[in-house]
Amino acid sequence: LFNIYTNRIPLFGYSYLEYLLLKNLKKLESFPDTLIVHVLYQVSYYYRIIKMIRILNNKLNKDIHIVFTVHDIFDRSGNVDNSIYNKIRDVDVIFVPSKYTAETLKMRFSINAPIHVTYNPVDPIFKPLPAELKTTLRENFLRQHNLPKDSYLLLYVGTEKPSKNIEGLFKVLSISKESLENVYLIKVGKPGRRDHLIKYAHELNISKNIIWINNVIDSDLMKLYNISNVFITLSL
Incomplete structure (x- = not known):
């Protein structure tokens, strides 16, 4: 399992996410032939991760599966860019924290990948007091x-x-x-x-x-x- 954590820093024309993938190419080569890439971040152009992984897949000749976590769906600019969601139709599995997000993905964006609802955990410290x-x-x-x-x-x-x-x-x-x-x-x-x-x-x-x-x-x-x-x- 290869987890990708990113921030929003562009680097010489590449998103930081793409830079991380290129930087870790040698590391990826040492992984087993079947590899799961888990993408945890979801902001606009970072969805290019999918294209980059497909390129790496051809380079490494490995069976790479993409697991995506979609944390939330909201219309930040007044019109959700459907092209963003078109890109995640090519992933293998999607995890979401709520049934609402799962249903919205299915209804609005015709996502075909299996969607699994996994609720966010709550720290045990949050509990009723005497x-x-x-x-x-x-x-x-x-x-x-x-x-x-x-x-x-x-x-x-x-x-x-x-x-x-x-x-x-x-x-x-x-x-x-x-x-x-x-x-x-x-x-x-x-x-x-x-x-x-x-x-x-x-x-x-x-x-x-x-x-x-x-x-x-x-x-x-x-x-x-x-x-x-x-x-x-x-x-x-």
């Missing part, structure tokens, strides 16, 4: 942020990319204020469009109802999941 400990942690959090004891806590964990629909999340918070006097959003994630979002929160008059947390270690994130009333995500 009620007494949960109460103590919640009280400490409310006291730390000067929030009322009867606060209703919404939790969002993720980036500020447009596809995450943070504006929609803020609208939900604004509407919730009409029926929940002490509703607050705990927003966890690194800044991305922070200035824009702060301005938008001000326009909706919810600035005082948002707790911004940029970075958090897993053990603390687990506590936030436990003390919150609702976890909410509105990805497009």
Whole structure:
């Protein structure tokens, strides 16, 4: 099994992925005649990996099988480039983390390769805490942020990319204020469009109802999941 990890760095006309393949040509020659190449990355021109592998296959005279992991499908630019998905019709096996992704590939792009749903793992650290400990942690959090004891806590964990629909999340918070006097959003994630979002929160008059947390270690994130009333995500 030969795993390909890549980043987005172009190198002298080659994608870094293609560079890795060429660099590892000698290494590949020493592999058994039957080789599985597992591609873990999926951004636009990196789908040329398939063409490169077919070229290597002819050079090495090996039986190379391509295993592709498709992590997600979303329309970043307003029109998904079907040519990208045309290229993965030539792979041998596809792994996806959800039934939705599997069905979308089959319906929208007529993928013929076997598609296997393999759910993403969850770190064992994320688990429900004992009620007494949960109460103590919640009280400490409310006291730390000067929030009322009867606060209703919404939790969002993720980036500020447009596809995450943070504006929609803020609208939900604004509407919730009409029926929940002490509703607050705990927003966890690194800044991305922070200035824009702060301005938008001000326009909706919810600035005082948002707790911004940029970075958090897993053990603390687990506590936030436990003390919150609702976890909410509105990805497009």
